[in-house]
Amino acid sequence: MLLDVRDIHKAYKDVEVLKGVSLTLERSETKVIMGPSGTGKSTLLRCINRLTAPSSGEVYLDGTLIEERNINEMRQKIAFVFQDFNLFLHLNALDNVAMGPMRLKGLKRAQARERAMQELRRVGMQDHVESYPAQLSGGQQQRVSIARALAMKPEVILFDEPTSALDPELTGEVVSVMQNLASEGVTMLVVSHEIGFARRAADAIVFMEGGYVVEEGPPADIVSAPREVRTREFLQLIAAEGQVS
């Protein structure tokens, strides 16, 4: 097991957002976490790489406990893709991707840029390497941010609603990049409502509600025959919103 999330609780003051969430991810596996908003999905992802410190519970990557002491080292192995991209605003696409390898992996500038170029090609952004974030569309920015994640050669990539800040016509390019990664065997944990992506690329869907994991299973089962009423209701809701592709 590559990623082992054990009994994560997270409370903000009196409000408990996560009430004991456990989850595992095998190498090369892709899991999609779904559920109503305010359910703690993003908080869970942020607790895994400790962008938010969990109130209790442990996360192990490849058997190593992730804690404050080793966090910077562990984060290099757990990439994170943000909902709103968060590309470094003062750098062009190439240098955004080269930053990590250069500053953290000790690569020389030329080597780092070479690696960045490879990753940008992988997400289809090789023609925009000189562009700055403000000159790119949301979908393009998100693809660059995925390349930035890949350039760290992480063990696993966490995606926090990678398409929900995008205009509908731009989600496709990001989803197809993610599908390719899944089929290449990149290990991914994805918070997303893209059912089409989940169905085609995920090994399992994890359904969360109210701070708990309600149900988990293969996409075909979850989508066509959810056991839990709440899962069914949620799927009907997002289907009604026309998000099913």
Next chain:
Amino acid sequence: MEFLAFAREHLPTILAALPVTLGMWVLAIIIGAGLGLLLATGRLYGGRITYALSTTYIEVFRGTPMLVQMFFIYLGLPEIGIVFDPFTAAVIAIGLNSAAYQAEYFRGAVRSIPQGQMAAARAIGMTRMQALRNVLLPQALRRVIPQWSNEAILELKYTSIAYAIGVSEMTSRAEQIGYKTFHFFEVFLLLAIVYVVLTGVVAQILHVIEQKTSIPGVNR
């Protein structure tokens, strides 16, 4: 025409002190920027004590007149055995004073950077200091240039206060010329023109820097 003749005769005397004025200015700016960055970092990311120390420093130096600070350093400190020559005392006073203001400009600029920038830097495994150096500061320094230009120009003018502790800079030269010729009107007009030209050049240079370093696609 009379003024031009006056200017031609006395401008060289004033400009002879230009290196002193510019020297004070450049050194004070360097001290101010370096210390200002440290103070800003202390207020932004320091523990309680660092925060308190930085804040106190800033409040004290912003809350007292530059002239008082300069007198304190040049005339006050010797009483406890710390002696500076006038030039050094002036550089220190202007530098320390400017640090308090520059710290607040830096801090404001860093705080104006979207939160996600820090999060993204931390998420690839940078320490807070690495994130500050590689991601936040490069953006904050660009944003701070307009305010920083004002500060640089203020400091250039503040160098004239060093006259009060006997630094032979442009203003003191002008005053001497005034007493020698009794053409106070002309000499201070001339001096004012010199300062306007200097500050204009500085403003222009910083404006060019601002444009050269602007991030493509981002409107200020």
